[in-house]
Amino acid sequence: MTDVLQRHDVRTTGAGDRTLVLIHGYGCDKTMWDAVIPLLQSDYRIVTYDLLGCGASDISQYDKTRYATLDGHASDLVDIVTALELDRPVLVGHSVSAMTATLAANRLGERVGAVVMVCPSPSFINHDGYVGGFEPEDIDALLETLDANYLGWSSEMAPAMMGTPDKPEHCERLTNSFCQADPDIARHFARVTFRADHRADVAALPHDALVLQCRDDVIVPEQVGAWMTANMPAAKLVTLDATGHCPHISYPRETADAIRQFLEG
Amino acid sequence: MHDPDLIPAGIVRCSPDARIEAVNATMLRWAGRESVSELTGRPFYSLLSPAGRIYFETHIRPMLQVEGHVQEIALELQTPGGERRRIYLNGQAERDEGGAITALHLACFSGGHRQSYERELLRQRRDAEGYVALVKSSADAIINTDVDHRIVGWNAAAQALFGYAEAKVAGRDWREVLLDGADARGSDENAVRSDGDAVRAEAEARHANGSRVAVEYHSSPIMDGSGDRLGMVTVVRDIRERRAAEETIRALNQEVVHRSKNQFAVIQAIARSTARHSSPYDFVEIFSNRLNALARNMSLLEMQASSALELRALADAQLDHLDEGLRARVSVDGPSVSLDEHTALYLGLALFELSTNALKYGALSQNARESGGVAVSWTMDGGELALDWVETGVRGVSAPSRAGFGSRLTGVLLERSTNGAVSADYRPGGLVWRYERKMKGES
Structure with a gap:
């Protein structure tokens, strides 16, 4: 079981009665939480890890069949919670990983305390009566955009990103390849992420859940938050005084405060 | 200072949350807007395609915020x-x-041509990877050679078929590795004769362990766009199964001919003996009855689709001509015994003769009481088959006065042709007949 901790480069920090498991979303890795962690670690034990195929995870273990749906990532999360013997942790998932947290919570039942969803979307694609924000063609175009950056990612991007001699701590992080993924994996994960439809799983989530939204989130339209509170048994919607899709990077203070308020009631 | 509106690149200044504060004229034109006020305050992503928006918000903006540049x-x-x-x-x-x-601070450079070129490169790379995967996972052995037939590529199926790893054979003439001199020359001639066209042939190829593998190979030239020959690709198929199937068909044909010759010999013998031992009036009936017995044996053999026959099935078939009441007076009992075709043929004819004799003179005839019957039973003991035909309830039994063809079928003919031993004893209650034979290799 310690294998799973190594495979995902699982890190634990902070101290407190409750444990938060922070799950990064599509596009980057666990360092996305770096600005939020200092604001929470005095009161909570905090676990972060890299989704398989991202960041410092063991990329050689990426199996396109296992990760053809979010279930593979949810199984990894279940394994991590089990390996660390966490007592009713709070699963905090960003974007698509809010769905991974949902799937894991549905499987773990009472062994999970609560779920926090940062800019979640159960389906990025529009359906009848549901506004996800994108049409299937947009997702195909995204895959093309990834292709257009395929050559760049693998050669020119890496050295360019390394060049910040004035900030040695950044260099350290860059060797952990921030936002860099094997292009084939990135493409595969993009397809899995943006074609997934987990509306039924979200609607079945019995846990207390916090849905955090931002204004002007181009990835997740505002209607999604309304849909979620209307369809989930115990969800609370909070709209942050923030814009964009990554408030934990751009507005760490607001994000941390909202999580704390939700947990302390 | 240079006028930023003249720079051939779109220049944008954004607030920390990526909202547009200022743009140059190039950017304004590329964004398809008339005045800067249309853009100020809007998120930068709103200038992008839907896919670009996702990419910007999931990748670019986090990188700008964490790393400071892209x-x-x-x-x-x-x-x-x-x-x-x-x-x-x-x-x-x-x-x-x-x-x-x-x-x-963002700068956009027009890059349509370069992106098209890069996409084409990527497409070609994916194509190439696709073909490599195709060759690697092919179930047929695929050998890639240069123009001099020297091995350049050797897939996993080739390794599985011939036992050589790619590194072992790389650079060698594939014909020397796999084919004998004659075959190698043959394919050479073919290659010369067909002047670079595809060559198709069958050969006995050599496996690394020295054994032989029957193969069919198909070599085709690899041409580049300008028609120059880059090498050959040879697809090799294992045809051992096909060869084995052809061999089986040949053997079956021979068997059919052999069997029908035997049949004719047997029919001839039956005809000759029946004619010798019966009156011209009875001939047709007796002869055709015996032919029917023979035919029953044959159809049983066919049904079993092999040349081995179950003794019980044989006995049942040869008693099949009895009507229901009579058949009920015959018991058949014994363990499962598999007979070869030859034994089945003669034992079948003998059982038929015994049953017609019983019908005419013995336990199933007017000479027998209603309680009369036949017990057919056999045992297998230490590889020895012993079959008993025991009639009971017959009044006034006497051995037949002359030895007809019927008694030859149940006696000397059966003994000789199956290498068995027959004893016949006409007891007061009826005939007790016994056939014994050592079975070869059967349990």
Whole structure:
């Protein structure tokens, strides 16, 4: 079981009665939480890890069949919670990983305390009566955009990103390849992420859940938050005084405060 | 200072949360807007295609915020009219002394041609990877050679079929590795004769362990776009199964001929003997009855689809001509015994003769009481088959006065042709007949 901790480069920090498991979303890795962690670690034990195929995870273990749906990532999360013997942790998932947290919570039942969803979307694609924000063609175009950056990612991007001699701590992080993924994996994960439809799983989530939204989130339209509170048994919607899709990077203070308020009631 | 509106690149200054504060004229034109006020305050992503928006918000903006810069990101601008322009984006975050971001500076360079070129490169790379995967996972052995037949590529199926790893054979003439001299020369002649066209042939190829593998191979030239020959690709198929099937068909044909010759010999003998031992009036009936017995044996053999026959099935078939009441007076009992075709043929004829004799003179005839019957039973003991035909309830039994063909079928003919032993004893209650034979290799 310690294998799973190594495979995902699982890190634990902070101290407190409750444990938060922070799950990064599509596009980057666990360092996305770096600005939020200092604001929470005095009161909570905090676990972060890299989704398989991202960041410092063991990329050689990426199996396109296992990760053809979010279930593979949810199984990894279940394994991590089990390996660390966490007592009713709070699963905090960003974007698509809010769905991974949902799937894991549905499987773990009472062994999970609560779920926090940062800019979640159960389906990025529009359906009848549901506004996800994108049409299937947009997702195909995204895959093309990834292709257009395929050559760049693998050669020119890496050295360019390394060049910040004035900030040695950044260099350290860059060797952990921030936002860099094997292009084939990135493409595969993009397809899995943006074609997934987990509306039924979200609607079945019995846990207390916090849905955090931002204004002007181009990835997740505002209607999604309304849909979620209307369809989930115990969800609370909070709209942050923030814009964009990554408030934990751009507005760490607001994000941390909202999580704390939700947990302390 | 240079006028930023004259720079042939789109220049944008954004707030820390990526909202547009200022743009140059090039950017304004590319964005398809008339005045700067249309853009100020809007998120930068609103200038991008839907896919570009996702990419910007999930990758570029986090990188700008965490790393402070991005370079040469391929994106598409999209005007309100839907017109798209491929660009490369460079970005730099400006920070204050405390490290907090105060502004984002973005520069867009037109890059349509380069992006097309890069996409073409990527497409070709994927194609090439696709073909490599195709060859690697092919179930047929595929050998890639240069123009001199020297091995350049050797897939996993080739390794499985011939036992050589690719590294072992790389650089060697594939015909020397796999084919004998004669075959190698043959394929050479073919190659010369067909002047670079495909060659197809069958051969006995050599496995690394020295054994032989029957194969069919098909060599085709690999041409480049200008018609120059780059080498050959040879697909080799294992045809051992096909060869074995052809061999089986040949053997079956021979068997059919052999069997029908035997049949004719047997029919001839039956005809000759029946004629010798019966009156011209009875001949047709007796002869055709015996032919029917023979035919029953044959159809049993056919039904079993092999040349072995179950003794019980044989006995049942040869008693089949009895009517229901009589058949009920015959018991058949014994363990499962498999007979070869030859034994089955003669034992079948003997059982038929015994049953017709019983019908005419013995336990199933007018000479027998209603309680009369036949017990057919056999045992297998230490590889020895002993079959008993025991009639009971017959009044006034006497051995037949002359030895007809019937008694030859149940006696000397059966003994000789199956290498068995027969004893016949006409007891007061009826005939007790016994056949014994050592079975070869059967349990």
